[in-house]
Amino acid sequence: MKMTGRRWMTALGLMLMTAACAAEDAPQSDKPTEEIALIKRDRTPVTEFTPEDIEETVDKLANAINRSGLEPIQMVVLLKHLSTFFEPIATGANRAMGELEAVGNVLGPTTQMVMDDGTTSQSLQNQQIANAIEDGAQGIGISPYDSLNEVSIRKAVESKLHVVTFDTDLKDSGRTLYVGAIQKEAGAKAAQALLDSKIGGLPPPPGTVVLHGDTSAQWYDGSQRTFGAMDALGKTGYTVQVVQAAFVNGQEDFDVGQLKSLIMSADPPVVGMIGMFNISYRCVMAAEAAGRPDMPIVTFDFDPKTVEYMQKERIKATIVQRQYYEGYLVPYILYGIEHIGLEATKEILRPLMVDENKMPDEHRVNIGVDVVPQDKFDEYNDFLDQIGSIQ
Template identity: 55%
Template sequence: MTRIGRWGTAALGLALMTPACGSSDADDAGEEATPIQRMPTVQNEFTPVELEETIDKLVAEINENATESMQMTVMLKTLSAFFAPIATGANRAMGEIGVTGNVVGPTKEPGDQQRDMKLQSEQIAQAVTDGAEGIGISPFGDANAAAVDDAVANGVHVVTLDTDLAASKRSIYVGTINRSAGETAGKTLLALLPPEPGTVILHGNEDPTWDDGLDRTQGAQGVLEAAGHKVVVRQVDWSDEGADVDWMKDQIETADPPVVGLLGLFNLSFRCAMAAEAAGKQDLPIVAFDFDARTVDYMREGRIEATHIQRQYYEGYLVPYILYGIKSIGLDATRRILAPQMVGDSLFNLGLDVVPGDKVDAYNEFLDSIGANE
């Protein structure tokens, strides 16, 4: 199929989340516009208070201006697993704002990256044709930059999330700043290690073609090496669990100086615990990333000490508000309000939730309270 239809279940195998209601024509009718009202903030030890305050300030500034109708689309790599809470947040925000919008993406996990990039570029062009004034996008790769630039040239605001397109003309990136995230994870593990230097295994990435993974790995590596530890990196093998576990098991059994801890930097972090178990070293400190069910199981067993969560719900929730803010009060004013979490003038750092092993249930309750469990 080469022709892209309007968004819907039949369009290129996309699944359509429940669209937000279209905004009213109160302004056109001469009536007073209804101010945006956010869902009440959940009070919890994991509630990101500073982030919530920033969103409230943005909403207050928008409400000081005449609200306008707007059409937007949020495009995700998939609507399942890691991206499901992003879709939840984006749909909720669009409903609160009252824009005409939807969240679209494949129902299955991504496959061929070149095919996926081409399809996503076609989706961007179709969204512009269909009248979108704002696009939030989790791009598959650099090949999507040209389509983003074309959209911007047609007056469409673009915000990236999860993965950035720094070389494009997008306005703002919303998500994890991977080098600082790696540094945070490195410090979490460092606090659990013995004072004498040893070998630390990173289940990470050394492939220079994957910038985000490399930045996260190098951030953690820098912290641990600065403390005097020897760091060895296992290049994550997404398809071969056995190869990952066997490599790390061998390091645990033979490394000099001995292995004193392991750090997993992606959602397959539980493989670190599998390797320690295979080597008969269940007492090694292990720190993880993301909230995979198997990672949670190992945390409950006391085998993984802590994990780091990327706040996917807020990633999705912020994007419609930022797009609407850019239209309503302008890009510069929006950036000024977002400044407490901005790195430079275009990177919005969501931060991380650091979840200790004994807080798994509390964190699950928090996710459930905002509808953000995967």
């Protein structure tokens, strides 16, 4: 797979890109115009995959910040790690912080869950939150490890910092907003793609659909995505069986073995599969191991192995979570909260937010997902290449 664009990753952090910016909007401030650095965005190229609603919302937010008289603020964006799935998030966050001339960094550990010195990724992230508080940060963006980071986030909120979660939510932590996909909706879209005769397509029921997912209470977002697919399929007459995905390093063979065993023993026979996470490609490996290379499969994310199987036409469609936009939105939201206030920022974000009349305590910015059929793979890959978002 072709890889273009600059990579800004390091083992424990990313260098902040900064750029002198200007804007056409006249600033509403007592300071002379020449003393105020204004935002000028480079909009994403328009393609069939460009989310125009997100682009227009960021334009409005940037214009409102400019009118307030832009003053740099200090922030930090914390990722679970800096590789694979999180690379596009880091790219987007760095780009936005550069446009905003933010003071701070995008940080995260390596892909190891346990560092050489015994530090876990979770404890490192908690330490980074504590450092941000001590250093006087005015905002934190974080992809948390569920409840393992809840206490640290609460401490940040108690210190008057606004915290925006992304990728994984912790709505009971006191965080200000969540940015990302609404996982139950995303799971339903995966089921719809598998059922769609133009994308996946299944023989009529009876038949079993296997979900490589997670139904545990420990991972709210993962289980919500899985339940979304289960609910959508439950109305169709197919039998649904879930294989609990194994993420621990070294468990790929075990994971594939679980899936293979179910494919070979299910009654009624397995007619399709959905991989709910970035290790979705294991569904293809299991189907081939079970002698079912023709199995219709829908996956999540754009992992390099998933891309490889899409090129081989073994995956009918993949659901991509727009990681680049997760990273890109967070710094703009933190700036907006600081400069124009939380309510004004939420009002600009309103077209993207979950209906707060129905769910007043949610405070979630829904950036949606992309459903990428196999026959649109090249076009989508080109779109990611243009925004520097290929993993």
